[in-house]
Amino acid sequence: MHEFLARHEAELIEQLVGWIRLRSVAGLPERAPDLLRSAHWLAGALRAVGFPVVDIWKVEGAPAVYAEWCAAPGAPTVLVYSHHDVRAAKDDEWEETPPFEPAVRDGYVFGRGASDAKGQIIAHLWGVRAHLHATGREAPAVNLKFLVEGEEETGSGHLADLLAEHRDRLGADLVVFSDTLMWRADHPAVCTSIRGLVSARLEVRGPLRDVHSGAVSGPAPNPVLALARLIGDLHDKQGRVTLPGFYDNVTGPSERRRAELAALPFTEEDWLARSETRSANGEAGFTVLEQLWARPAAEVLSLLAGDPVGAARGAIPSAATAGFSIRTVAGQRATDVAEQLRRWVEANLGDHVDYELSIPEKMTGDAYESPEDHPAVLALAAAMEDGFGRPAGRMGNAGGGPAELLARTLDAPLVFFGTGLPEDRWHDSDERVSVAMLVNGAATLAHFWDRLSRSR
Structure with a gap:
């Protein structure tokens, strides 16, 4: 997997850079054409990977992109959720590069949407490519569907209606939610909850x-x-x-959850440096990680x-x-x-x-927790070890998102996988993504589809 991805790393970066240039800013009427262009860009990229069915669903807020590649009878069907819209950015507050003129330096791609969440979708595209290359298959080992909406940053106002309208096409055995962070680049962790x-x-x-x-x-x-x-x-x-x-x-974090979070490498000095939050306080009686993910x-x-x-x-x-x-x-x-x-x-x-x-x-929106020890969670943890080269811990996500809506509407369990890091400056100036995270993330996903197909 890694050898294939290493050979194509420049192409991966080039794709992300080209996509970032499209100012697909959520909530600004004057950016509606850019959101449509972004949707068409992604549709073309999905077709280039090999997806035989790719549609652009017009939504009042912003277009969504749907794709499916279901050529594995009897295998699990997985719906991947993410978004292609981005937050607004002020050029004069960015120091590394203007927000929509991406730059590549020191192992990072800088630009609005680099990590949240265009980079995460790019990892998925190359994960499918690497999976096909490594297995020699003409189609993925699982049945894959993608739903990439265009108004997550403004609250996914039309997502519920979109899910209801296309419920017959969105059926899945599992949802993979890709709009999340990972704890550290050198210490992968499976996210199992979102607030x-x-x-x-x-x-x-x-x-x-x-x-x-x-x-x-x-x-x-x-x-x-x-x-x-x-x-x-x-x-x-x-x-x-x-x-x-x-x-x-x-109810507070269980003893198991507290032990999982305590097992992650953490020092206050490291946290403050990466989060740029100056100090750590909050609710008494709980650690920083418990406050972030369980309170x-x-x-x-x-x-x-x-x-x-x-x-x-x-x-x-x-x-x-x-x-x-x-x-x-x-x-x-x-x-x-x-x-x-x-x-x-x-x-x-x-x-x-x-x-x-x-x-x-x-x-x-309500919080969501993945079912403990679900086969998909275990398969993802094993795939992370394959992709990152070391055992994966457990973590949560401090932000929010429509995870509970997706799981409830589609009546399917949901797992999380993202390639962002706390230091990626989401919603702030000089947003960035680590190229190594994208590559390791793509490798993880390539292994995950294979492992998931064998976890039945």
């Missing part, structure tokens, strides 16, 4: 308009102060989220009020807004947490200000 997500926007309103502070300062309601007090009460002194009922259905969390991602740029007007602002991101774990329901947030805001904000709390349904 859920509840996103919310809170606007607090004070005066009916921005008012000169010298005229009303003192008695006037200040929405910034009201919002700041509320945010300050989001966690207690132990780092626990204060929403009433938030932990009622959280829920609540964050404030944006805060806006007054005159954040330019000359200050000396006015009490009429409104202040904050964006919340709540990560849930198994046992919690996103709908329940959303209701807990509503009740908490109503009870704690006070009646001297008005407010509007919006929780878009498309920006909520």
